[in-house]
Amino acid sequence: MRMFRLMILLAVALAATPLDAVGAQAPVKIRAGWVSTPASLIPLLFLKPGVTGHNGNSYIFEPIYFSSSTLQITAISHGELDLAAFGYTSFPLAIENAGLSDLRIVADEIQDGAPGYYSTPYFVRKDSGIDKIEDIKGKVAVTNGLGSGVDIVMRAALRRHGLEVQRDYTMIEAPFPTHKEMLKEHKGDLVVGVLPFSYDREFNEIAKSLFTTGSSLGRIALSFWAVRQSFLDRNRAALVDLMEDYVTMLRWFHDPNNHDEAVGIVARFLRRPPALFADWLFTRKDFYRALDGKPDLSIIQQSIDKVQEVGFIKQTIDVSKYADLSLLDEAANRRR
Structure with a gap:
């Protein structure tokens, strides 16, 4: 009799549980590589609470520091990294030398030497x-x-x-x-x-x-985000959410109304005085960032072609075959 009552109580509890809670999945961990900040916003993205809504819900963002982009090749090939901040040199190396032909460029990060912006x-x-x-x-x-x-x-x-x-x-x-x-x-x-x-x-x-x-070298694609196709296929919804949050934070950091607060966030993270950043950060004295997050594939192509010209890689690659900008497109449609 007691067992029967327990079964009835369990059935009632399940019936009262919302369907979305029953089918809810745990947040997807997205381990993201970065080399230097504030050039890279990866370690800074979610230090300002209340601006975005997906981190901690559909995904958990985990920044991981690397001393160079080339070190991320090994990490992503061994499954120790999910999103790599590759550059115009490390990306073709990952494809040609490491055999990572399933890499897909999904978002832009920074360009060096863009007209009117910072040049290293x-x-x-x-x-x-x-x-x-x-x-x-x-x-x-x-x-x-x-x-x-x-x-x-x-x-x-x-x-x-x-x-x-x-x-x-x-x-x-x-x-x-x-x-x-x-x-x-x-x-x-x-x-x-x-x-x-x-x-x-x-x-x-x-x-x-x-x-x-x-x-x-002129204008180069210094850093852009890439994931493996298998990770994209498994976690597309979470990546679209990340793209939405990324663009939201890009615009927040570059909004002049937020400048002092943005400078404070960077200064606290780097444990440096805000005065070191106030004059140039998120202005034209900084690297160029596309505020829609979209990489210019023609700039990436030209940049990689230059790597081949100086003999660092044997042959160039067709960048268009290794890009998937549909995640950004889907995220952008939500804001319309």
Whole structure:
């Protein structure tokens, strides 16, 4: 009799439960790679509560730091990363060398050297006696990772002036935050002035720009988001939600009405004074970001073609075959 009553109570409880609760799925974990912030918004996206509505519900966003985009190739191929922030150099390497032909570009992140926007400088010491690119012969150049976007810019600029790595100069690797000290302590002669470090007052007191991304390669697709087709197929709804949230936050960060608060978020995350960011962050002194989140596939194609031209990859790829912008389109339709 007692068992019968328990069965009746269970049936009543199930009948009173909403159907959507019964069929509800656990949020999808989306592990996303990033290299440098605030160039990348990945670690910053959800530090402002109440602006977006999907993180923590349909998906859980987990930013993961990498010292270079090329390191994300191994991570995503081993199932340790779901969304990679690849660049115009690491993306073709992932396809050609790692065999990740199922990668799909789904959103844009930043462009370097876009007209009217920030173009990364490559610094030498003011007292180094290095006044032209040819003066790098016999010197030490510092990159964040072999094959990274800035690495190729550096190699291309030096190659155009007759200098080849190892034959004419030494290339070493070091994380971006250490480049100022590498230059200051004479451990490197040419370093990368990536944001936000390039606006550091002490850095600019000791360093000068020898060339920029724009003067070396022109406008390049420095970073964009990619996922594997299998992950996209399994988690399409969650990814559409992420695209909606991403564009919402892109626009929030770039809204002049939110500037001071946005600067405060970045400053707290990096544990730096807000004054270091206030003058340039999310303005034309910053990298170009498409506020609809859509990558310009023609810019990505041109960028990858340049990698092939300098000999870093054997052949270029047809970018259009490795892009799926339908997630952004579906997210955009919700706002109409």
